[in-house]
Amino acid sequence: MANAATPMMQQYFDLKSEAGDCLLFYRMGDFFELFFDDAKTAASVLDIALTTRGEHGGDPVPMCGVPVHSAENYLARLIRAGCRVAIAEQVETPDEAKERAKREGAPVSKALVKRDIVRFVTAGTLTEEALLEPRRANMLAAVCDVRGTCGVAACDISTGSMTLEECVPERLPAVLARIGASEVVAPEGWDDAPFDAVMRPRGDFASDPGEARLKKVHGVATLDGFGQFSRAMLAAAGGMVAYLEHAGRGTLPLLLPPTARASGEHMAMDEATRASLEILASQQGGRSGSLIAAIDRCVTGAGARQLAEDLSAPLADRQAIEGRLALVDYILQDPLLRSDLRDMLRSLPDIGRALGRLVAGRGSPRDLGQIRDGLSEARRIHDLLQGKPDRPPLLDTLLPHFRGHGELTDLLSRALVPSPPTERQSGGYVAEGYDAALDDLREVSGNARRAIAAMEARYREETGTPSLKIRHNGVLGYFIEVPSKHADKLMAPESGFTHRQTMANAVRFNSLTLHEEANRIAEAGGRALAAEEAHFEELSERVAARREAIAATAAALARLDVAAGQAERASDGEWCRPAISDEPMLAIEAGRHPVVEAALAANGERFVANDCALGEDDRLWLVGGPNMGGKSTFLRQNALIVLMAQAGGFVPARFARIGLVDQLFSRVGASDNLARGRSTFMVEMVETAAILSQATERSFVILDEVGRGTSTYDGLALAWAVAEAIHETNRSRCLFATHYHEMARLAETCEALSLHHVRAKEWKGDLVLLHELAEGAADRSYGLAVAKLAGVPAPVVKRARSVLDKLEKGRAETGGLAAGLGDLPLFAASIAAEEEQCDTLREKLRETDVDALSPRDALDLLYRLKREAGDS
Numbered sequence: 001m002a003n004a005a006t007p008m009m010q011q012y013f014d015l016k017s018e019a020g021d022c023l024l025f026y027r028m029g030d031f032f033e034l035f036f037d038d039a040k041t042a043a044s045v046l047d048i049a050l051t052t053r054g055e056h057g058g059d060p061v062p063m064c065g066v067p068v069h070s071a072e073n074y075l076a077r078l079i080r081a082g083c084r085v086a087i088a089e090q091v092e093t094p095d096e097a098k099e100r101a102k103r104e105g106a107p108v109s110k111a112l113v114k115r116d117i118v119r120f121v122t123a124g125t126l127t128e129e130a131l132l133e134p135r136r137a138n139m140l141a142a143v144c145d146v147r148g149t150c151g152v153a154a155c156d157i158s159t160g161s162m163t164l165e166e167c168v169p170e171r172l173p174a175v176l177a178r179i180g181a182s183e184v185v186a187p188e189g190w191d192d193a194p195f196d197a198v199m200r201p202r203g204d205f206a207s208d209p210g211e212a213r214l215k216k217v218h219g220v221a222t223l224d225g226f227g228q229f230s231r232a233m234l235a236a237a238g239g240m241v242a243y244l245e246h247a248g249r250g251t252l253p254l255l256l257p258p259t260a261r262a263s264g265e266h267m268a269m270d271e272a273t274r275a276s277l278e279i280l281a282s283q284q285g286g287r288s289g290s291l292i293a294a295i296d297r298c299v300t301g302a303g304a305r306q307l308a309e310d311l312s313a314p315l316a317d318r319q320a321i322e323g324r325l326a327l328v329d330y331i332l333q334d335p336l337l338r339s340d341l342r343d344m345l346r347s348l349p350d351i352g353r354a355l356g357r358l359v360a361g362r363g364s365p366r367d368l369g370q371i372r373d374g375l376s377e378a379r380r381i382h383d384l385l386q387g388k389p390d391r392p393p394l395l396d397t398l399l400p401h402f403r404g405h406g407e408l409t410d411l412l413s414r415a416l417v418p419s420p421p422t423e424r425q426s427g428g429y430v431a432e433g434y435d436a437a438l439d440d441l442r443e444v445s446g447n448a449r450r451a452i453a454a455m456e457a458r459y460r461e462e463t464g465t466p467s468l469k470i471r472h473n474g475v476l477g478y479f480i481e482v483p484s485k486h487a488d489k490l491m492a493p494e495s496g497f498t499h500r501q502t503m504a505n506a507v508r509f510n511s512l513t514l515h516e517e518a519n520r521i522a523e524a525g526g527r528a529l530a531a532e533e534a535h536f537e538e539l540s541e542r543v544a545a546r547r548e549a550i551a552a553t554a555a556a557l558a559r560l561d562v563a564a565g566q567a568e569r570a571s572d573g574e575w576c577r578p579a580i581s582d583e584p585m586l587a588i589e590a591g592r593h594p595v596v597e598a599a600l601a602a603n604g605e606r607f608v609a610n611d612c613a614l615g616e617d618d619r620l621w622l623v624g625g626p627n628m629g630g631k632s633t634f635l636r637q638n639a640l641i642v643l644m645a646q647a648g649g650f651v652p653a654r655f656a657r658i659g660l661v662d663q664l665f666s667r668v669g670a671s672d673n674l675a676r677g678r679s680t681f682m683v684e685m686v687e688t689a690a691i692l693s694q695a696t697e698r699s700f701v702i703l704d705e706v707g708r709g710t711s712t713y714d715g716l717a718l719a720w721a722v723a724e725a726i727h728e729t730n731r732s733r734c735l736f737a738t739h740y741h742e743m744a745r746l747a748e749t750c751e752a753l754s755l756h757h758v759r760a761k762e763w764k765g766d767l768v769l770l771h772e773l774a775e776g777a778a779d780r781s782y783g784l785a786v787a788k789l790a791g792v793p794a795p796v797v798k799r800a801r802s803v804l805d806k807l808e809k810g811r812a813e814t815g816g817l818a819a820g821l822g823d824l825p826l827f828a829a830s831i832a833a834e835e836e837q838c839d840t841l842r843e844k845l846r847e848t849d850v851d852a853l854s855p856r857d858a859l860d861l862l863y864r865l866k867r868e869a870g871d872s
């Protein structure tokens with residue numbers, strides 16, 4: 001940048017103010033340049049050189065740049081680092097800029113090429129293959145608040161799927177956790193907006209314009225055909241579409257008709273539950289070690305994305321679950337069919353995403369080829385399944401989606417070469433025989449090329465120079481080249497050659513005939529390219545016209561891949577088909593934890609399977625036993641089995657009968673959330689509070705070591721009260737792990753609570769953990785033995801032993817930690833007593849005729865009531 005007043009600088013600042021808080025990629029020739037703070041950010045994220053250019057306000061202007069041809073890579077890294085980028089392209093050529101300057105009477109030599117922001121690239125609005133992960137959906141969410149109800153729109157721009165839902169504000173974090181959006185937009189000035197949301201104008205999030213926008217996008221007069229949408233949903237949809245219009249600068253990506261998601265359609269899980277069950281990512285953040293990594297046998301990216309969605313939103317409807325299970329079972333029972341199907345699915349291109357790119361105007365000939373191949377393969381899958389007897393109902397609903405594209409695939413097969421390129425600039429993707437005029441043009445340039453080859457041979461003979469060559473480059477076009485020592489002959493005025501360029505060792509010439517042939521090639525080539533381009537546009541439009549049917553085929557193929565993958569996984573691991581029941585029960589025989597089992601198997605170790613049986617009169621299991629004994633593993637495996645079953649898959653157990661769960665809660669292992677300024681114990685209590693206020697008789701709760709983060713007395717007291725509350729008030733099915741022996745006494749008062757422990761024994765002074773669940777309370781805690789096992793030095797363990805002996809002696813004398821619990825009233829009784837007292841007060845107040853009281857009587861009454869409330 002030169003000094004402050006240059007037009008280029010002005011142009012940059014104008015664009016930058018439009019870009020707002022996005023980094024501005026400013027196109028200059030073959031580079032995108034970044035300036036000022038943008039340059040500093042990009043240089044540090046991308047680890048590229050920060051330089052300077054010119055000055056501004058007396059200081060050098062920081063600058064860095066990335067080459068246009070590899071910009072996608074850099075973009076991907078910036079987006080991953082949480083940046084958003086505005087792309088400012090040159091929208092006219094230097095010649096056009098000069099023409100314009102001439103027209104406007106401005107100095108031509110200083111004509112500045114016009115630039116515009118053509119697109120905003122943000123985490124939620126990507127469609128580029130290179131920027132997306134094949135096995136992960138990329139979600140954008142728009143949320144807003146309409147009179148106390150939150151509207152949520154969720155969209156995967158790469159495939160155009162869109163769902164709308166609403167929820168009470170308290171549930172918004174759980175809904176967003178389920179969606180797992182990489183970008184969230186919310187209206188400006190909304191206090192309860194998610195903390196990392198991109199704020200957009202409030203006016204975008206209004207229901208009437210939202211509805212109008214949706215109708216316009218889908219070209220319909222009413223949305224009734226798509227479902228019933230509330231005002232909150234429409235407002236969120238409006239915000240979503242407006243943001244997409246903004247990001248695409250007016251061009252919208254593929255958007256399929258929205259579907260409304262009813263609350264209660266899915267098993268609910270809050271953010272903490274998802275994180276602790278490590279469903280899509282382990283606590284370390286990666287996919288490895290997660291539930292999905294242990295289950296996923298899908299052979300297509302779209303299948304893996306569908307599986308992730310299934311696991312994120314398990315079903316709550318028995319029939320829908322049975323439908324998925326029946327399909328898995330069907331494919332499992334027929335190993336031959338399974339392997340044929342998986343082979344066919346494996347070769348499928350990602351047609352959902354190819355469609356997304358084509359509709360967004362960023363498609364390539366290869367995307368057309370993928371649509372062709374994918375749809376043809378779908379037809380073959382149809383034919384394979386069509387002949388099979390006893391198809392389950394879900395398969396019958398999928399089947400019709402695998403056919404019906406014959407006309408389009410025929411057209412694409414005729415129009416395109418077998419493997420079309422990703423580049424469209426150099427043409428060559430339209431098949432021979434599709435367009436006679438195009439074939440003629442190609443013939444012309446082919447003839448001319450042959451003519452040039454013949455010309456080369458002729459010139460060699462005529463000039464007696466065997467080393468003469470006719471060559472081509474981007475600057476000169478076609479030219480004749482001879483080594484310098486042979487140049488004289490061609491230099492002669494009557495030779496018919498005209499001199500063009502002298503190089504170090506060679507001299508280059510032109511000739512009239514070469515010039516003519518070269519023109520023929522160039523002209524025919526240009527026209528051929530234009531013809532191919534026109535075909536590309538037309539074919540893309542034909543594809544776009546069938547977008548909904550193609551998207552439905554892609555979705556059906558994904559569903560089939562998920563089922564085939566689940567069947568494969570079940571057969572690999574000897575998993576069973578869970579029976580689904582409406583009763584609040586849980587019966588699992590020989591259940592395993594899929595992730596821990598796989599990790600152990602990798603080391604040649606065996607996983608010990610365990611049973612679990614909860615029912616109305618035995619709904620809370622208190623699980624004791626030493627640390628490292630397998631308590632959390634047991635808790636989690638049962639939660640995961642419920643989740644996997646309701647997602648419609650088989651489960652790692654010999655037998656499982658699952659009573660439908662409305663909400664799953666997991667609080668396992670305290671994890672610090674210091675980023676949000678909360679201590680471990682605080683997080684634990686916040687999460688426990690959520691469970692106590694939300695869990696119902698149909699919920700399943702796993703709680704691990706409640707109260708671990710505080711002092712022994714506090715911890716035991718809290719764990720005790722929480723267990724009682726779940727038993728008495730929430731009445732959920734619950735597995736409750738604790739290392740407080742004292743809690744075993746709860747079994748005396750809670751009739752639907754039973755005691756269990758993970759077994760361990762000491763053998764020759766060493767602790768042996770059996771990882772086996774047994775009935776009854778744990779006999780002791782083995783804390784010192786675990787410490788020894790963990791490698792705590794012997795003198796420290798020995799010292800701990802003598803401290804323990806003292807403590808235990810003291811305990812025997814005083815009755816121990818739980819000594820005072822003998823006369824504790826029952827949980828229900830203690831709550832009832834409080835309520836009762838409160839009720840007599842209310843009764844007295846109701847009976848009082850205030851108008852009939854003298855001021856003195858009124859004062860007396862007030863004193864009396866206060867005394868009765870225990871507050872004298």
Ligand code: ADP
Pocket residue numbers: 596600606607608609610625626627628629630631632633634758771772
């Ligand atoms: P706790 O919660 O009782 O401290 P964990 O459930 O964390 O114990 O288990 C500790 C370790 O023991 C696990 O990492 C795993 O390697 C092993 N383990 C747990 N359960 C089993 C099992 N059923 N079979 C075999 N190994 C197990």
